[in-house]
Amino acid sequence: MSLFAKRIVLGVSGGIAAYKAPDLVRRLRDASAEVRVVLTQGAQAFITPLTFQAVSHQPVHTDLLDPEAEAGMGHLELARWADQIVIAPASADLLAKLAHGHANDLLTTLCLATEAPITLCPAMNHIMWQAPATEANIHTLETRGVRLLGPIEGPLAEGESGPGRLMEPLDIVAALNGAAGAVPSIAALSDKRVLITAGPTREPIDPVRFLANRSSGRMGFAIAEAAARAGAQVTLVTGPSQLTAPRGVTRVDVETAEQMHREVLARAAQADLFIAAAAVADYRVAAPADQKVKKTETAQHLELVPNPDILRDVAALSDGPFTVGFAAETQAIVDNARRKLTDKGLDLIAANAVGEQQGFDVSDNTLQVLWSDGQATLGPAPKTQIASELIELIGARLDATG
Incomplete structure (x- = not known):
């Protein structure tokens, strides 16, 4: 199992942990994956498309209603191109949108339109992560086969500490590399x-x-x-x-x-x-x-x-x-x-x-x-x-x- 030649759409949602996403792109490319990046509007408040274009060597996608891209149904093209969709960081707002089937921007729309496995790497304040609404949204997503990596425990941007920190890019790549897509059940351990x-x-x-x-x-x-x-x-x-x-x-x-x-x-x-x-x-x-x-x-x-x-x-x-x-x-x-x-x-x-x-x-x-x-x-x-x-x-x- 390997990321070699795998086509990964990396979605980046709004949050301070977005600053780690360019390094994740680089690490994925080091693992021989091909990466295309989709930024939400919130993500662009923290980091620019130009940064991702420089590290991915690919155009960066930001708008659902981009006339040039949508002339060829760009969101469907990306959805079908991907072997896997990875969202890092995945904010509490994005988790809620995906759980309830929203399609009001490019990232949520292509998640609905794809048949590729989806991996979410959450990052948020620890109280938001432990909120009942977030827990319910995560349960809904997991029952649909969405995979979660993290979050991990540690210091957070607001000076507090707790579960809510984005997994480190190397650990995300290692987990993806070990799975090369959806994580299969091991028959010998299933329900053991x-x-x-x-x-x-x-x-x-x-x-x-x-x-x-x-x-x-x-x-x-x-x-x-x-x-x-x-x-x-x-x-x-x-x-x-x-x-x-x-x-x-x-x-x-x-x-x-x-x-x-x-x-x-x-x-x-x-x-x-x-x-x-x-x-x-x-x-x-x-x-x-x-x-x-x-x-x-x-x-x-x-x-x-x-x-x-x-x-x-x-x-x-x-x-x-x-x-x-x-x-x-x-x-x-x-x-x-x-x-x-x-x-x-x-x-x-x-x-x-x-x-x-x-x-x-x-x-x-x-x-x-x-x-x-x-x-x-x-x-x-x-x-x-x-x-x-x-x-x-x-x-x-x-x-x-x-």
């Missing part, structure tokens, strides 16, 4: 119950301090989104994370490894697939203090005790799910992962290097995926793309094992 863990755990030292790690949860959240797009019923058990759960995914928030163990084991027997992407703390403080420990001039010593092994306990279930582990390693990645695969009785394991600018707090990743009689390398690529490829590989292994 998938249980996924993500993020770090926090093990309290006292009421204000804890032991944790650098995991952001991005990989686990990306896997949850990919599994949901593949047709699975996904439950995501996550440690503390600022990320927003993908639409259609049931989120369960926990803090400690013991809490994660309890929530996972309560659901594992009913799951068809378990993917342990969380970076669970191996140890916890034996006796956390009830009150804040005051600083002194003497050394402090913490007694650490092992946390329950979530992955081992799920793999040991007599009628448990197909179990996928993760191994974050700083050396001998494949050897250590192969040992973990065998020792814990896993069906598959995905291993990656962690350390300086690797694994944690970065958008790209590389995975070494191992099973009893095989191995594959995924990446390097954005985590969204790696997640899609991993879900496809897991689907293939599920098919192979019956």
Whole structure:
């Protein structure tokens, strides 16, 4: 699956995130796609057609009732030319227009007139994104087969922070590149119950301090989104994370490894697939203090005790799910992962290097995926793309094992 020679109509609606759209055009062209741009009137208040003409090397389309274009029914020509329509950013107003079938400008009209798959990349204030009207519009669009990418959580133009930020252009291209159009359902995962863990755990030292790690949860959240797009019923058990759960995914928030163990084991027997992407703390403080420990001039010593092994306990279930582990390693990645695969009785394991600018707090990743009689390398690529490829590989292994 590739964007090579794909014909993409990029629609840009009004919003400050429109400034990222020229970079998206460039990234799409770097992926060997052919891009034609359609700007709404609102988009032109933020960025000019000339900018897009320079980066796309194609005329830019702005008006539905352009006499020259409409002499040849320009909106129908664009609608039929496109292999895919991508709208980035997609404003709340545009989502509402598409949900209700409006056709009062070029972009909404060609969306009604096309048979190509449509992908929307929303961007707006976080309160607008979470408004009941927006949620209803998104539900309507998704039931019609429209795909959504994002938004992501982060700082917004108005100085606030929350879900509503446009996905980064590289991540959008990676997601499109992994799908090359509409996202197909993976037969092996369709309607399967998938249980996924993500993020770090926090093990309290006292009421204000804890032991944790650098995991952001991005990989686990990306896997949850990919599994949901593949047709699975996904439950995501996550440690503390600022990320927003993908639409259609049931989120369960926990803090400690013991809490994660309890929530996972309560659901594992009913799951068809378990993917342990969380970076669970191996140890916890034996006796956390009830009150804040005051600083002194003497050394402090913490007694650490092992946390329950979530992955081992799920793999040991007599009628448990197909179990996928993760191994974050700083050396001998494949050897250590192969040992973990065998020792814990896993069906598959995905291993990656962690350390300086690797694994944690970065958008790209590389995975070494191992099973009893095989191995594959995924990446390097954005985590969204790696997640899609991993879900496809897991689907293939599920098919192979019956």
